[in-house]
Amino acid sequence: DGGITQSPKYLFRKEGQNVTLSCEQNLNHDAMYWYRQDPGQGLRLIYYSQIVNDFQKGDIAEGYSVSREKKESFPLTVTSAQKNPTAFYLCASKDRYSNQPQHFGDGTRLSIL
Amino acid sequence: AQSVAQPEDQVNVAEGNPLTVKCTYSVSGNPYLFWYVQYPNRGLQFLLKYITGDNLVKGSYGFEAEFNKSQTSFHLKKPSALVSDSALYFCAVSSNQAGTALIFGKGTTLSVSS
Numbered sequence: 001d002g003g004i005t006q007s008p009k010y011l012f013r014k015e016g017q018n019v020t021l022s023c024e025q026n027l028n029h030d031a032m033y034w035y036r037q038d039p040g041q042g043l044r045l046i047y048y049s050q051i052v053n054d055f056q057k058g059d060i061a062e063g064y065s066v067s068r069e070k071k072e073s074f075p076l077t078v079t080s081a082q083k084n085p086t087a088f089y090l091c092a093s094k095d096r097y098s099n100q101p102q103h104f105g106d107g108t109r110l111s112i113l
Numbered sequence: 114a115q116s117v118a119q120p121e122d123q124v125n126v127a128e129g130n131p132l133t134v135k136c137t138y139s140v141s142g143n144p145y146l147f148w149y150v151q152y153p154n155r156g157l158q159f160l161l162k163y164i165t166g167d168n169l170v171k172g173s174y175g176f177e178a179e180f181n182k183s184q185t186s187f188h189l190k191k192p193s194a195l196v197s198d199s200a201l202y203f204c205a206v207s208s209n210q211a212g213t214a215l216i217f218g219k220g221t222t223l224s225v226s227s
Contacts, residue, residue: 092157109154
């Protein structure tokens with residue numbers, strides 16, 4: 001079955017530590033997205049990538065970094081510069097040129113130790 | 114700038130009654146509109162979309178939505194609510210340009226009582 005896999009499901013970060021969230025898709029989608037979800041605030045776009053080796057900042061990119069070395073993978077690093085990282089992080093993908101909906105993974109919940 | 118408003122944080126309905134979850138949007142050009150549902154600690158599941166054509170769109174699990182261009186609205190509806198419909202619902206919009214990211218509303222919690 002095709003889909004998006006996010007790992008780990010739960011992640012804890014210590015002060016000053018960088019952590020990386022994994023997102024892998026086998027849907028052959030060009031475009032991939034990272035969102036942050038906080039209670040009552042909906043989903044906010046962190047970064048997105050429309051093709052390999054290219055990505056753009058979203059609305060709340062500060063304190064985050066990404067890479068897109070392979071079509072299937074779009075890892076997100078939460079750096080120590082992100083002072084309030086506790087949130088639910090969702091990865092999504094879609095075919096870049098179609099009007100089909102984005103497919104979502106099941107998310108990673110990041111908490112501070 | 115694109116934006117989506119879901120004016121109700123929570124909607125409460127009794128099982129068997131009709132439900133409506135409201136959404137209004139602002140976008141340049143023709144909009145692509147979507148509804149998603151989220152269950153606790155899960156990702157978003159696609160319910161339905163409006164791209165073009167008929168203003169009444171039918172989707173998964175008996176949900177439908179009506180696109181109203183003059184009121185810039187895309188309200189989600191279901192004729193008869195089920196307890197299992199209780200979840201968090203998101204409306205989203207993008208412009209009709211390739212690869213444009215979605216803009217999401219803040220979500221509406223639907224609670225269906227038995």
